[in-house]
Amino acid sequence: MNTKCCPHLSVFKATKGLEPFRIIHTYFISCTSREARKRKAKSCVCHTCRQARPRLHSCLSCVYFGCYGLKHIQEHAKSKMHNLAIDLTYGTILCFACGDYVYDTEIEHIAEAQQKIAEQWMGVTNSFSAWEPTDKEVELLQQNPKRRRLTANSTIGLRGLINLGNTCFMNCIVQALTHTPFLRDYFLSDQHNCQMRKDSEQCLVCEMSRLFQEFYSGMRTPHTPYRLLHLVWTHARHLAGYEQQDAHEFLIATLDVLHQHCKGSNGLSNSNPHHCNCIIDQIFTGGLQSDVTCQQCNNVSTTIDPFWDISLDLGPTEAETDFPNGIDKFEEPTSLTNCLKRFTRPEYLGSSAKIKCSICQSYQESTKQLTMKKLPLVACFHLKRFEHSTGYHKKISTYVSFPEELDMTPFMSSSRNHNNGYSEQVIREAASCLSSDYKYSLYAVVNHRGTADSGHYTSFVRQHKDYWFRCEDHLVIRAKLEEVLRSEGSVATGIKLAVHKVKQMCSNNNNMIFL
Amino acid sequence: MFFYSIQERKNRDAQMRATINQKLVVSGERDKLKELLRTRLIECGWRDQLKQHCKEIVKQKGLEHVTVDDLVAEITPKGRALVPDQVKKELLQKIRKFLSEQQQS
Numbered sequence: 101m102n103t104k105c106c107p108h109l110s111v112f113k114a115t116k117g118l119e120p121f122r123i124i125h126t127y128f129i130s131c132t133s134r135e136a137r138k139r140k141a142k143s144c145v146c147h148t149c150r151q152a153r154p155r156l157h158s159c160l161s162c163v164y165f166g167c168y169g170l171k172h173i174q175e176h177a178k179s180k181m182h183n184l185a186i187d188l189t190y191g192t193i194l195c196f197a198c199g200d201y202v203y204d205t206e207i208e209h210i211a212e213a214q215q216k217i218a219e220q221w222m223g224v225t226n227s228f229s230a231w232e233p234t235d236k237e238v239e240l241l242q243q244n245p246k247r248r249r250l251t252a253n254s255t256i257g258l259r260g261l262i263n264l265g266n267t268c269f270m271n272c273i274v275q276a277l278t279h280t281p282f283l284r285d286y287f288l289s290d291q292h293n294c295q296m297r298k299d300s301e302q303c304l305v306c307e308m309s310r311l312f313q314e315f316y317s318g319m320r321t322p323h324t325p326y327r328l329l330h331l332v333w334t335h336a337r338h339l340a341g342y343e344q345q346d347a348h349e350f351l352i353a354t355l356d357v358l359h360q361h362c363k364g365s366n367g368l369s370n371s372n373p374h375h376c377n378c379i380i381d382q383i384f385t386g387g388l389q390s391d392v393t394c395q396q397c398n399n400v401s402t403t404i405d406p407f408w409d410i411s412l413d414l415g416p417t418e419a420e421t422d423f424p425n426g427i428d429k430f431e432e433p434t435s436l437t438n439c440l441k442r443f444t445r446p447e448y449l450g451s452s453a454k455i456k457c458s459i460c461q462s463y464q465e466s467t468k469q470l471t472m473k474k475l476p477l478v479a480c481f482h483l484k485r486f487e488h489s490t491g492y493h494k495k496i497s498t499y500v501s502f503p504e505e506l507d508m509t510p511f512m513s514s515s516r517n518h519n520n521g522y523s524e525q526v527i528r529e530a531a532s533c534l535s536s537d538y539k540y541s542l543y544a545v546v547n548h549r550g551t552a553d554s555g556h557y558t559s560f561v562r563q564h565k566d567y568w569f570r571c572e573d574h575l576v577i578r579a580k581l582e583e584v585l586r587s588e589g590s591v592a593t594g595i596k597l598a599v600h601k602v603k604q605m606c607s608n609n610n611n612m613i614f615l
Numbered sequence: 616m617f618f619y620s621i622q623e624r625k626n627r628d629a630q631m632r633a634t635i636n637q638k639l640v641v642s643g644e645r646d647k648l649k650e651l652l653r654t655r656l657i658e659c660g661w662r663d664q665l666k667q668h669c670k671e672i673v674k675q676k677g678l679e680h681v682t683v684d685d686l687v688a689e690i691t692p693k694g695r696a697l698v699p700d701q702v703k704k705e706l707l708q709k710i711r712k713f714l715s716e717q718q719q720s
Contacts, residue, residue, distance in 0.1 A: 134641075141640035151629065152636055200682040222643050 106195050106202040108183050112160065113206070121186065121193075122210055124158050129191045129211075130218030144188060148172040157185040157194060191215075248318065250564075257284075257563055259315050260322035260574035264329055268573055269347040272559040273354065274325060275571040276544035277308075278315045279561040282383045282477055287312035291379070296361060304331050304354070305361045322574035332357075347546055347557050348409075348482045355380055355408050384408045387474035389513040393446070394457035396464045401457075404473050409480035412439035414496045415487070436481065436502035444471050444511045471513040479508070479540050485588075486552045493552035499588060502545075504581065508538040547587045560584040635714065644713050648706060655702045665694055 128144060131137040145152050146167040155168035161182040166173030173185055177196040185194045187201070191211045195202045233241065250256060257279070261271040277283060286292070287309050296303045307328050314323045333340040336353040362378030388407045393400050416432045433439045446469040449455065454463035481502075487494040509515060543562040548555050558572040560579055570579040639645035656662050672689055673681050 137641050137643065141637040144640070145633075152633055200684070218646075222646060 106198045108195050108197045109193060109202055109204055109207075112184055113204075118206060118210060120160055121207055122214070124160070124163065124186055125191055125211060125214050128158065128188050129186075130214040132214070132217050132221050146170070146172050148175075154189075156188045158188055160184040160186055160193070252564075252567075255320065255563075256318050257316050258569055258576050259319065260571065260576050262322050262324045263573040264324070264326060265342040266344045267325075267329060268557040269345040269350050270325070270329060270332065271573055272546045272557040272571070273347050273351045274311070274328070275559045275561050276351075276546060277354075278312060279544055279563065280383070280478060281543070283308075283379070284312060284316075286379050288316060295363065302331070302334070303361050304328075304335060304357045307331050308358065344554060346486070347548070348411075351480070352408065355384060383477045384480065386472065386476035386479070389471045389473040391469045391471070392449075392455060393467045393469070394455075394460060394464045395466055397457065397459050399457055399459040408476075409482050410440075410443065411482045411484055412436075412443055413484055414439070414498055414500065432498060434498065434500060436500060436506065439481075439483070439500065440508075440511050444469065471515070472508060472511050473513045475508055475512075475538060479506075485548065488552075495550075495552040497588065502542070502585065504542050504585065506540040506542070508540065512538060542584070545584055545587055549588075560587065635710075638717060639710075639713070642713075642717075648709060651709070652702070652706060655705065656698070659699055659702065661694075661697055661699070664697060665690060668693060 126132060127136050128140050131140055143165070144156060145165065146156060147165045149167065149170060149172060151167070153167040153169055156165055157168055157173040158165050159173070159176060159180070159182045161184065162180070164173075164176050164180075164182075165188070166176050166185075168174070173194075174196065177183055177185065183195055183197045185196070186192070187194060191214075192201050193204070193207060194200070248256070261274060263271065290309075292305050292309050294300045294303050294306050296306075300306050311323075311325065311328060332350070332354065335357045336350075339345050339350060339353060359376065359378055359380040362380060363376065385406050385408060387404045388410075390403050390405065391400050392402075412433075414433060433442055446467045448467050449465065451465055455466045456462070457464045457466070483500055485496050487496060545560040547558050547560070549558070550556055556572075558570060560568055560570050560583070562568050566581065568579040568581055568584050570577045570583070636645070639648070669686055669690060672686060676685065
């Protein structure tokens with residue numbers, strides 16, 4: 101293998117420059133215009149056998165196209181003495197004189213730049229590129245020769261958390277967060293750049309970063325998250341003190357503080373709260389569409405709101421909120437899908453809650469329907485098991501089943517009002533397709549046992565595929581998937597199974613998170 | 616008795632493949648599918664497995680003596696065999712969907 105620029109390519113560059121490579125790359129490898137793509141579609145065939153075969157190469161001297169498998173490009177090179185060819189799939193250069201592909205920094209820079217333009221033009225973001233260590237990273241790797249390899253039975257990433265006095269509400273959520281693949285990738289690749297320069301001690305994101313280091317250090321003794329607790333007390337005052345707290349409330353408060361701290365105190369991105377691009381928003385933010393339909397003129401007014409989690413009602417519905425002529429009165433939901441169906445059905449708002457219709461110019465009775473406009477990478481569901489009415493707190497402990505893989509297709513805004521004929525068929529097909537874009541896979545479940553007034557939180561986390569663990573403060577015990585699915589589930593999280601997305605879910609006795 | 620020319624059948628299939636390929640390229644769908652495939656293969660560990668295999672071959676033959684052709688010859692059958700059925704099915708489904716959309720518009 102030749103890793104230095106070969107002499108033949110050097111001669112070619114010296115006499116003809118880089119332009120031939122650039123032109124071929126722009127037109128036949130990374131197309132940056134519709135015209136180029138048309139040309140590519142039409143002319144990328146072997147000039148000898150007239151077929152679009154794999155490993156098509158273009159001669160760098162005369163733009164002859166030939167396939168490699170049937171040796172047409174080789175024959176061309178030999179007969180014409182044109183020794184250099186470009187692979188039309190990857191843009192690498194093959195030198196027939198050297199007998200192998202050759203690599204050249206200048207050429208690679210051009211290819212990289214072209215690739216970027218093409219991706220922008222196509223609207224592809226976050227495309228995959230292999231990791232190339234920088235000089236500094238090479239140095240660090242040489243200084244630290246110890247390597248760790250993950251095996252199926254490795255326990256790395258698993259660590260108990262000491263209970264600091266009724267802090268199981270925090271521990272269970274921390275376990276779910278530290279096993280969120282996208283957060284783990286972000287923090288372990290050291291991508292956080294602290295924005296709170298003056299007092300980075302106060303930055304919760306920095307603390308999360310340290311926490312990930314602790315979890316994935318390979319240490320097996322329980323970790324004491326006192327710094328995290330202190331920061332939470334400082335930034336979310338309502339959670340301060342040694343009383344029992346709600347895990348879901350902690351999750352939301354934590355995401356909120358993390359989101360704030362990502363932006364830092366410079367306020368640059370503060371001007372547009374809905375277009376934040378921080379890691380928390382990238383992973384957790386979804387869009388909920390709310391359609392209010394006027395019963396008089398059927399005018400629909402639509403709003404879209406961001407969400408971090410979805411709180412789902414349990415227990416039977418009250419009659420007054422039902423459709424006047426509604427046939428689908430909802431029984432007490434017994435599965436997550438039921439809960440979601442209930443969440444996304446049209447709801448009659450009642451005669452006492454008239455809404456001003458912009459078409460009728462008057463207050464009219466209306467229906468409201470919520471659907472998913474945009475799904476987050478991590479979907480977090482919270483089952484409202486605690487009922488707080490005046491004078492009493494009650495816990496609804498109905499068993500709610502949830503799947504290991506969740507398909508959100510039926511709850512999308514695009515599925516709304518299309519419950520007929522063809523569209524329904526499309527939806528069914530989409531649902532049966534093995535990995536639709538709306539599929540999530542369960543990765544964490546938070547459970548609560550006890551009553552509405554006092555109890556204990558535990559969680560289940562998926563360490564890697566099919567390896568589940570039950571975390572109860574300092575204890576971490578291997579669990580079976582059946583145990584996870586049998587648990588009551590408060591918060592479940594799932595990860596999306598799309599572009600680098602594996603949706604997973606976590607549930608606790610009251611909440612579920614699907615990442 | 617009726618017979619059809621197998622050669623003609625083959626030609627037509629090849630023609631159909633070329634047309635589909637052109638449509639995929641012109642619309643940009645091909646690049647999108649490629650990116651999706653890449654993602655799926657990374658997710659399921661296919662890339663790591665093959666990389667490991669390549670490393671072994673390089674070690675065995677010595678960096679100076681191994682060529683891309685050597686690697687391609689050894690890796691291709693293994694690479695093909697290791698693609699999970701699920702991934703193949705998903706890609707096929709996507710191509711079908713694309714074609715039916717093309718037909719409608």
